[in-house]
Amino acid sequence: MQIRVIGVPMDLGADRRGVDIGVSAIRYAGLHEKLRALGHSVKDIGNLHVPLPENQPAGDPHVKYLEPIIQVAEELAAAVSEALQAGDLPLVLGGDHSIALGSITGVASFYNDIGVIWIDAHGDFNTPETTPSGNIHGMVLAALAGLGHERLVHLAGRVPKVNPQNIAIVGVRDLDPGERELLRANRIHVFTMTDIDRRGISAIMEEAITVAGHNGRRIHLSLDLDALDPSEAPGVGTPVRGGLSYREAHLSMELLAACGQICSIDVVEVNPILDRENATASLAVGLVLSALGKTIL
Ligand SMILES: NC(=[NH2+])NCCC[C@H](N)C(=O)O
Ligand SMILES: [Mn+2]
């Protein structure tokens, strides 16, 4: 497979600074050599330009940095759909989770029906009315499902980008009150850590793959490193205890690889300033390898 790496050094969607350099940390952890050793060819188009928060006002406190985030999302959507047109698999490196707005918009402009597997401690299903922070990384999935700020929802192309019934969120353990209501009201498939504890990650991932991928539709994987337990992934901006273990995360990726329907991937929220010796970035690279076919034997 040809993998097209796209870097998006975005930190306008989150509060804690440093996630913009996650892009470099993931490259430095040996992403390209390891993908090549696995037999893939790799083309890296470099980083998209992301404006600095120092150079602009945050604007509306309920949707901070809306305009620059939309501008980057439009550019990223174009880069992702170009990669798909060329037959490549786009691997988008973040940056905060707001970049999924652009990557999934790009995938949705190429395939007309997609599924999304969103692996995250959080739901990222707030709207400007429910957000406690005003941070867009906590609103992206709702926007892609058609809810929230009109400018986010109506970004390039059809609305919604993803049918809410084709979304599976896995690893959840921290929801805001209004966000929880929205997830329930819209009947989003949310697989919490409680579900994983009770039924095991294997059964949960199989169900998530069925939700996102039935009828053979292509699946976009959006991997937020904060889904992992902070003991494995300390370098994230919004850590929450009680997350996926190292093996649960790898098995999830191995099952996704085995389903053969993954068309595109984002890896987000790696924050090297909060990390220990690049452990979180290295873990991210390992997980990408598992998602792209690396097996133990
Ligand atoms: N992509 C993330 N890490 N999102 C964290 C979101 C945290 C919180 N729910 C918020 O809306 O601000
Ligand atoms: Mn997230």
Ligand SMILES: [Mn+2]
């Ligand atoms: Mn998260």
